[in-house]
Amino acid sequence: MATTNGAPALEQQAVQKEAQHQANGDVAINNWSQPGPAAFDFRSDVVTTPTTRMLNAIASTSLLDDVFQDDPTTNNLEAFMADLTGKEAALLVLSGTMGNQVAIRTQLLAPPHSVVTDHRSHIMEWEAGGVASLCGALVKPVTPSNGAYVTLADVKKQTVISSDIHACPTKLISLENTLSGIILPLEECQRISTWAHQHDILMHLDGARLWEAVAAGAGSLKDYCACFDSISLCFSKGLGAPIGSIIVGNKAFRERARWVRKSIGGGLRQAGVVTAAARVAVEDNFLGGKLKACHARARQISELWISKGGKVTNPVETNMVWFDLDAAGISTEKFIEEGEKVGLRLLGGRLVVHYQIGDEAVSRLEKLMQAVLKGKQLNGTAEHAPEKLQFPTE
Structure with missing residues (x-):
């Protein structure tokens, strides 16, 4: 039996007892070896559960300090991601926000x-006003004229490059890919990037779901990242x-970001327990x-819904399906309630398909x-009130 720091690792039969202790009896067992409730949860792709390979990676990881940049598992993940994206450097952070x-x-x-x-x-609607409170920046929202994704023409309308002292100059353009499951085309990113850099404006990408655009064949990870x-990127x-x-x-950028990360409490000690699983997530x-x-x-x-007379509000380009509940004559709350009757967890008309959703979930x-x-x-x-199954953040 393996030992860690002088204590024996848990035997399989002890896992259930430990799980009940940790959750004060509210859970029978963890779900490392199977998806568990995630297999029937369409609310988001954040509900996925980690795998046994991730558990094994965590158990095998190095346990050194990332603030001191001593942890080889973390350093290696950062180097791996820098190479994968075609950038010079990378830095672990705790969340997409x-x-x-x-x-x-x-x-x-x-x-x-x-x-x-x-x-x-996301930076506009789901990050608690962080750009204003942490950066002291004015956020200027752009509405896509095509109803799907922003274009260079849209961006130009809101970008301030004037030297007029009454204006607030634009120093950064932040794009998101994917957004609502819709792909921002590589060619549009390149057009916006070229124009922005001509005017000394920096480019940032919220690429939490950039993986999905790349998997859909919209462009390579390196080509997208070259624009910004x-x-x-979210694990x-x-x-x-x-x-x-x-x-x-x-x-x-990476060295200054280390200072900023530290200032808001993002420095980790034994970071390998996070980065080992992240590496497995990218690879697998x-x-x-x-x-x-x-x-x-x-x-x-989407095709099943449409075949039965339903309508969708957005095209399916990646892993999101948008049911038009108004056209179906059902409220969000009632839809969530009916979904629970067949054993599904739903957020509303937006369904997010992740890799742990299987045939049984589709049948339900x-x-x-x-x-x-x-x-x-x-x-x-x-069993639950609809509002209990709704979470307000992504």
């Missing part, structure tokens, strides 16, 4: 400055790691090709479609 905020604050040296971004973007001065959205994101850029689920299957399943779900979803669109009765019960 931390990645965006550290990157943007690193790039914006001192006010006055403004950031141009899509009006639906900094990129944030726990879609790739299944339990925690962590990475930001990449040049060496000067991104490089291993599992995301393409998610896209195919998302298209299957088809039963729900029959009830919503064809008036079939469901015999199951809803």
Whole structure:
């Protein structure tokens, strides 16, 4: 039996007892060896559960200090991600929000400055106003004229390059890919990047789900990253790691970002317990090709819904399906409640297909479609109020 720090590792029969102790009896056993509830959870791709290979990687990891840059597992992951994205350097951060905020604050040296971004973007709607409070920046939202993704023409309308002292000059353009499951085309990124750099404006990408655009064949990871001065990539959205994101850029960016990360409490000690699982997530689920299957399943779900008379509000380009619940004549709350009757967890009309969603989940979803669109009765019960299954953040 393996030992760690003089204590024996848990035998398999002790896992359930320890799980109950850690959760005060609220859970029977963990789900390292199987998806568990995640297999029937369409609310987001953040609900994926880590795998046994991730557990083994954590158990095997180095246990040195990342603040001192001593941990080889963490240093190796950062070097691996820098190479994968074609950038000089990378830095571990704890979340996608931390990645965006550290990157943007690193790039914006001192006010006055403004950031141009899509009006639906994560940094605008889901990061607690961090660009304002942490960076002192004015955020200027852009509405895509095509209804799907921002273009250079859209960006130009909101970008301030004037020397007028009444204006707040744009120092950074922050794009997001994918956004609502929709791909920002590589060619558009390149056009915006070329124009921005001609005007000495920095480019940041919230690439939490950039993996999905690459898996869909929209462009290579390196080609997308070449358009931006900094990129944030998430290991726990879609790739299944339990925690962590990475930001990449040049060496000067990375070194300043270390200061910023430390200032907001992002320095880790034994970081290998995070980075070991993140490395497995990239290798097994991104490089291993599992995301393409998610896209195919998302298209299957969309086609099933449409075949039964349903409508969608967005095209299916990656792993998200958007049911038009208004057209189906059902409220969000009722849809969530009916979904629970067939054993599904739903957030509303947006369904996110991750790699742990299987055939059984789709079969249950088809039963729900029959009830919503064809008036079939469901015999199951809803144990939770709809608002309990809704989480307000991504």
